Amino acid sequence: MYQTTxxxxxxxxxxxxxxxxxxxVSGPFATLRRVTDSHARSPRPVATLVDRLTAVPGREGxxxxxxxxxxxxxxxxxxxxxxxxxxxxAYRRAGVVQPWRHQVVAxxxxxxxxxxxxxxxxxxxxxxxxxxxAISAIRSSxxxxxxxxxxxxxxxxxxxxxxxQLAGLRSLGLDVRFAAxxxxxxxxERDWTRDFGEYVLxxxxxLHHSLLPGHARWASFLGSLRYVVVDECHHYRGVxxxxxxxxxxxxxxxCAMYDxxxxxxxxxxxxxxxxxxxxxxxxxxxLPLSGDDSPRGQVSLMLWEPPFTSHSGENGxxxxxxxxxxxxxxxxxxxxxxxxxxxxxxxxxxAEQVALTAREHLGExxxxxxxxxxxxxxxxxxxxRRALEAALRRGDLLGLAATNALELGIDISGLDAVVIAGFxxxxxxxxxxxxxxxxxxxxxxxxxxxxxxxxxxxxxTHPESLIGAPVEAAVFDPANRHVLGPxxxxxxxxxxxxxxxxxxxxxxxxxxxxxxxxxxxxxxxxRGWFWTDRRRASELADIRSAGSTVQIIESGTGRVIGTVExxxxxxxxxxxxxxxxxxxxxxxxxxxxEHGVAVIQRADPPYSTTAREVTDITITATRERRSWxxxxxxxxxxxxxxxxxxxxxxxxxxxxxxxxxxxxxxERALHTSAVWWTxxxxxxxxxxxxxxxxxxxxxxxxxxxxxxxxLFATCDRWDIGGVSxxxxxxxxVLTVFVYDGHPGGAGFAExxxxxxxxxxxxxxxAIASCECPxxxxxxxxxxxxxxxxxxxxxxxxxxxxxxxxxxxPRS
Numbered sequence: 001m002y003q004t005t006x007x008x009x010x011x012x013x014x015x016x017x018x019x020x021x022x023x024x025v026s027g028p029f030a031t032l033r034r035v036t037d038s039h040a041r042s043p044r045p046v047a048t049l050v051d052r053l054t055a056v057p058g059r060e061g062x063x064x065x066x067x068x069x070x071x072x073x074x075x076x077x078x079x080x081x082x083x084x085x086x087x088x089x090a091y092r093r094a095g096v097v098q099p100w101r102h103q104v105v106a107x108x109x110x111x112x113x114x115x116x117x118x119x120x121x122x123x124x125x126x127x128x129x130x131x132x133x134a135i136s137a138i139r140s141s142x143x144x145x146x147x148x149x150x151x152x153x154x155x156x157x158x159x160x161x162x163x164x165q166l167a168g169l170r171s172l173g174l175d176v177r178f179a180a181x182x183x184x185x186x187x188x189e190r191d192w193t194r195d196f197g198e199y200v201l202x203x204x205x206x207l208h209h210s211l212l213p214g215h216a217r218w219a220s221f222l223g224s225l226r227y228v229v230v231d232e233c234h235h236y237r238g239v240x241x242x243x244x245x246x247x248x249x250x251x252x253x254x255c256a257m258y259d260x261x262x263x264x265x266x267x268x269x270x271x272x273x274x275x276x277x278x279x280x281x282x283x284x285x286x287l288p289l290s291g292d293d294s295p296r297g298q299v300s301l302m303l304w305e306p307p308f309t310s311h312s313g314e315n316g317x318x319x320x321x322x323x324x325x326x327x328x329x330x331x332x333x334x335x336x337x338x339x340x341x342x343x344x345x346x347x348x349x350x351a352e353q354v355a356l357t358a359r360e361h362l363g364e365x366x367x368x369x370x371x372x373x374x375x376x377x378x379x380x381x382x383x384x385r386r387a388l389e390a391a392l393r394r395g396d397l398l399g400l401a402a403t404n405a406l407e408l409g410i411d412i413s414g415l416d417a418v419v420i421a422g423f424x425x426x427x428x429x430x431x432x433x434x435x436x437x438x439x440x441x442x443x444x445x446x447x448x449x450x451x452x453x454x455x456x457x458x459x460x461t462h463p464e465s466l467i468g469a470p471v472e473a474a475v476f477d478p479a480n481r482h483v484l485g486p487x488x489x490x491x492x493x494x495x496x497x498x499x500x501x502x503x504x505x506x507x508x509x510x511x512x513x514x515x516x517x518x519x520x521x522x523x524x525x526x527r528g529w530f531w532t533d534r535r536r537a538s539e540l541a542d543i544r545s546a547g548s549t550v551q552i553i554e555s556g557t558g559r560v561i562g563t564v565e566x567x568x569x570x571x572x573x574x575x576x577x578x579x580x581x582x583x584x585x586x587x588x589x590x591x592x593x594e595h596g597v598a599v600i601q602r603a604d605p606p607y608s609t610t611a612r613e614v615t616d617i618t619i620t621a622t623r624e625r626r627s628w629x630x631x632x633x634x635x636x637x638x639x640x641x642x643x644x645x646x647x648x649x650x651x652x653x654x655x656x657x658x659x660x661x662x663x664x665x666x667e668r669a670l671h672t673s674a675v676w677w678t679x680x681x682x683x684x685x686x687x688x689x690x691x692x693x694x695x696x697x698x699x700x701x702x703x704x705x706x707x708x709x710x711l712f713a714t715c716d717r718w719d720i721g722g723v724s725x726x727x728x729x730x731x732x733v734l735t736v737f738v739y740d741g742h743p744g745g746a747g748f749a750e751x752x753x754x755x756x757x758x759x760x761x762x763x764x765x766a767i768a769s770c771e772c773p774x775x776x777x778x779x780x781x782x783x784x785x786x787x788x789x790x791x792x793x794x795x796x797x798x799x800x801x802x803x804x805x806x807x808x809p810r811s
Contacts, residue, residue, distance in 0.1 A: 046300045046445045049417070053302075053333060053447075062326075064450075065303040065463040071441070075293035077104040082111060083132055084139055090172040091128070099132075100125060101293040107132040110227070110265050115286045117233065117266040117278035122435025124294040126231075127165065130265040134227045138176055138198045141226075148177075150226035153251075153262070154201040157235040159184060160385060162201040165231075169199065182206050194218055204236075204244045204543060207251060212494055213538050215254045223258035227265060234271035234428050234474055236281060237714045238746040239483060241476030243543035245281050246487035249504050250494065252283070257495060269432055273473040280478060283504060295441040301434065301467065302447045303460040304330075311656045317776040317789075319655055320452040324350045327401075327421040327449050328357035334417050335362060335372055335399040339445075340392075341417040343401045344433050348377040349572075349580040350421065355401040356583040373399040375582065404429070416444065422451035423459055425716030428471040452777035454707035455717070458766045465711060465762075472714045475747040482744030484512050486541035488529075489521055493537040496528035552579065555589055555601040566596060570644045570668070571611040573598040576661050577647065578609045593666070607649040607658060614786040615642040617723040617737050619730040620671070624753065629807020631679050635753040638674040638739055640721065643667040645786070660788075673745030675753040676737040677760075679803055684734065687803045689796060694726035694734055697796030699787070700780035702736045704797065705763045707782070709738060712759045713751035718784075720748055734800075757808040764801040767794060 054063050076098040079088050099107075102120055106129035109116045118126050134152040141149025156162040159182050169178045179197040181190060183206070190210075193200055194217060202211070211218050228251070230236075236244045248264075255262055266278045266286065278286035306321035327343050331354065334341040343358075345351040355375035362369035374397055376388050391397045395414070404424065418437040424430055430448070438444020448466075450456035459466045478484065488505060491497055502509040513529055516522045522529045531537050550569040552561045562581050564573050569591060573579060577588040579600055586600040622636040643666070649659040689697060702724035710716050721741050728735035740746045752759055770779035775794040782789065 046298065046416075046443045049334070049337065049339065049445055050300060050302065052337070053330065056333075062304050062307060063302055064305050064460040065301075067301040067303075067463065067467050069296075069299040069301065071298045071443075072292075072294075072296040074295040074441075075101045077101040077293075080104060080108055080111065080132065083136055087132070087135055087139065087172075087174060090174050094168075094172060096125075096128065099128060102289065102291045103128045103132075103293075105291070106130075106265075106289050109287055109289065110263055111136070113263050115264045115278075115282070115284045117268070117271075117274045117286050117288050119268055119271050119274040119288060119290045120292040121294065121296065122269040122432065123296075123438075124269070124292050126267040126269070127168070130227065130229045130267065131169070133263075133265075134199065134229070135174065135176055137226045139174075142198075148196065148198055148220065148224055150198075151221050151224040152199040152227045152229065153207075153225055154199065154229040154231065155207065156201065156203055156231050159203060160389065161231065162203060163386065164389070166201050181210070194221065197221065204247050208243075208247045208490075208541065208543050209538050212247070212250050212254060212490070213536055215494055219258055222255050223260050225255050225260045225262040228262045230264065230266040230278075230281065232268055233266045233278065233281060234268040234432070234471075237474040237476050238719060238748070239476070239480070239742040239744075240544055241281070241474055242478050242480050242483040242746070243487070243541060245283070245476065245478045246484065246505065247543065248282050250487060250491050253491060253501060253504060254494060269435060271428060271474060272471045277474045280474075280476065297438045297441045297443040299434070299438055299444045299446060302445070303450070303463055303466070304447055305450045305457070305460050306452070309655075317774070317781055318772055319776070320450075320778065322653075322655060323421045323449045323451040323456075324354050325357065325653065327419050328354045329361065330419050330447060330449070331373065331399050331401065332358040332361035334419070335369065336365070338398065339416045340395065340414055341399045341419060342392075342415055342436055343399065343419040343421065344424065345401055345403060345421045346424070348403055351375045351377045351401045351403050352580045352583050354421065355399075358399060358401065359583075372397055373401070376400050376402040380582075404433075414442075416442075417447070418444070419447045419449065421449055422453075423448065423456050423466075423710075425710050425719075426472050426714045427466060427469060428474075428714065430466065431471060453717070453783070454704045454763075454766045454770075454779050455710055457770065457778040458708065458711075458762065461769065472712075475714045475751055477745060477747045477750075479506050479508050480744040480746070481508070481512055481515075483541070484509065485516055486537070488513055488516060489531055489537040489540055492522055492529050493531035496525075496530050497522075498528040550591070550593070550596045550598050552581070552586075552598050552600055554586075555599050561586070561600065564598070566593065569593065569598060570665055571613075574611060574644060574647060574663055574665060576609065576663075577611070578603075578605055578607065591665075606652060608652050608655075610648045610650060610783065611644045611663075612646045612648060612660075612786055612788065613642050613644050613784065615640060615721065615723050617641075617674070617739070619674075619676075626756075626809075627807075628677070628804060628809070630683050631677060631804050631807050633675070633677045633753065633756050635673070635675050635750060637745075638672060638737065640670040640672060640723075640739055641667055642670070642721070642786075648788075670739075670741070671743060672740045673747075673749045674737050674739035675749040675756070676731075676735055677756075677804060678728075678731050679734045679800065681733060683803050684800075687799050689799055689803075691726070693793055693796045694800075695724075696791035696793030697800040698724035698726060698734055698736050700767070700775060700792045700794055700797035701763065701800055702738070703780050703782040703785065703789075703792070704767050705736070705760060706738055708763045708766060709748065709752050709759060711762060712755040713748045715746070715748040717782075719746065757805070757810075760801060760808070761805060764798060764805060767801070768798050770794075 106118045111133040137150040166180050177198040179193040181193045181202040264282050275288040306326045308318045311319050331343045352375045358373045359370035415437045434446035450460045523532045549563045579586045587603040589599045591598045618639045620637045624635045626633045646662045651658050702722040706722045722738045724736045740748050767779045775792045
């Protein structure tokens with residue numbers, strides 16, 4: 001038996017399910033074989049699916065927790081009186097017979113000119129709340145000969161979501177000039193959109209690089225702008241969120257210059273502190289609306305932990321079966337049951353591998369089933385992505401292994417299940433991904449498969465930390481000087497900055513302007529600050545912090561296979577790396593960072609590769625200090641240097657290390673924010689920690705604390721880094737650092753500083769409760785450790801954290 005509990009105060013009482021194992025089933029894919037052989041192809045009730053997935057022999061003990069969220073009935077309201085009859089009729093033909101109450105409340109607020117943020121559940125019809133006032137304004141303000149009256153600008157974090165919105169709007173059959181403006185648009189389409197578009201769908205990148213720098217050509221549209229829609233606003237966090245906040249401020253400034261003051265409508269399914277987040281993004285006072293009157297089916301959530309394998313990892317540590325392998329099995333099982341399933345994988349390579357493995361499993365039992373599964377990730381051509389989205393909607397595909405490009409609100413109806421390979425970094429992203437299944441009143445199944453790391457292990461064994469806890473606030477810092485400076489330059493090129501503009505960009509804008517002037521990037525004149533360079537100032541800011549891209553080129557033919565961000569090329573496209581594209585494996589022959597080219601050749605090696613880095617850190621400034629008894633907690637600025645020095649070969653399947661090869665790649669430097677803690681020698685001695693124990697104890701505590709910080713800040717372990725030392729040159733004592741992996745910081749280390757007691761207590765609990773004898777990837781080993789996870793001391797880490805936490809304040 002396994003028990004379900006209520007994870008939220010509003011949920012129904014606990015239920016208990018009992019799993020009966022069929023006596024006739026045998027083998028890891030017995031369930032799959034039995035279903036396909038009998039041609040049982042209709043989707044099964046969710047409760048039956050839970051039983052079937054857990055009944056396969058060998059899967060005993062993998063289900064750690066089952067949560068059943070009860071269904072919810074809908075509450076409707078009358079259509080607003082100001083909605084034109086033909087607009088109302090168009091939505092009725094699309095299936096919206098009557099709006100839900102929360103849709104009407106939000107639409108009325110936006111129609112009245114109130115800036116508003118709608119924070120309701122997935123599939124709650126947020127689009128209608130801004131489409132009704134936006135379309136109504138366009139229709140009522142148009143000139144006698146069809147001239148553009150009110151304009152609407154819709155911003156999406158992804159092109160896929162914007163195109164999905166565009167398809168839905170056009171299907172209404174209304175006389176409104178809807179148009180997309182993004183990197184997939186032709187020159188002719190962009191010109192038409194600029195001159196005639198009424199409802200323009202784009203993304204922050206195009207706003208930053210195209211619309212705002214070219215505002216003179218967009219003057220008619222910007223001057224007519226009535227509404228700005230910021231969809232999926234929880235996506236704007238970290239450095240990306242800080243960049244977007246300044247892009248929106250530049251937009252507001254130019255609109256005001258053209259005598260327009262648009263109403264902002266922000267929407268997100270999963271954002272904590274919605275009013276605060278929306279205000280930080282826009283610089284405006286925003287009304288939060290979070291009541292949800294939409295229907296919801298029953299949602300069953302399975303927290304699933306893969307078993308330990310017979311293999312040993314680094315330093316002889318036990319290794320769990322890879323989450324991606326487990327997800328591939330579950331995806332195959334669900335597709336064989338005719339269950340439309342979306343599997344979320346963290347990496348492009350992982351999405352390809354999961355789809356490939358699931359197809360192989362399905363091909364063993366039915367030759368028609370492998371074509372029902374595909375991968376979906378960034379790096380595909382636009383037409384490939386659109387075709388995959390359409391195939392999933394039509395039902396031609398039953399299973400899709402996707403990166404988080406499909407996390408957002410693309411309207412793919414009829415999905416029955418979502419399988420997630422590892423916690424996606426934040427509770428907000430987790431609920432967003434789970435919400436892709438069971439849209440509307442249909443029941444749904446969500447499965448979180450834990451990766452072999454401290455955070456995932458902690459969450460599946462402490463479900464109240466995932467299901468019972470509120471989602472995180474979107475953490476970003478608009479005052480980051482590395483972010484603010486380039487946007488002040490861009491704003492000055494768009495129109496000279498004056499004193500009256502400075503409050504729009506924050507309290508430190510004047511100080512940063514002075515620095516930019518001293519550097520010669522801006523020049524102060526009587527009429528304001530002017531951009532002095534011939535370059536486009538917008539090129540100074542890479543708003544997604546992605547940098548340039550490296551083209552992946554086939555050796556011999558010169559054919560472009562794909563692209564990878566240059567910052568990631570050190571780790572994924574170095575010489576000797578195994579590169580996976582659409583199910584095929586390749587070996588990287590060479591990497592030219594200067595020209596942005598990696599050359600690859602087809603190969604089928606029996607291993608995967610993992611890059612290794614070494615890191616050094618120097619304290620440059622301390623902003624805050626707190627005494628924890630004899631220990632100290634601090635927040636400040638650091639300089640970090642890191643270099644990829646080698647890569648490991650890991651046998652596939654299995655994952656054990658079979659070799660290491662050196663690399664000669666350049667060092668990279670980073671100035672950022674960090675939180676660090678120190679423990680003096682006398683307290684270490686009192687705890688019985690000998691000098692020889694300290695490097696392993698500090699190293700283990702560092703690893704696990706990095707793994708657990710995403711519980712308290714909207715980041716994942718790849719957004720942050722760490723360094724530990726038994727005696728740091730700047731502190732003179734044992735020191736553990738955790739730093740933001742972005743220039744200037746992203747707010748993650750600061751959030752860790754302010755939640756340090758809870759964060760480090762969870763770290764101690766995760767290490768102590770792990771069942772391994774001396775450390776494993778589920779507690780203290782890290783997949784990105786530059787020292788091959790050596791030395792690590794599990795017991796020493798527990799004692800070290802006990803010393804630190806003994807002096808922690810209770811409030």
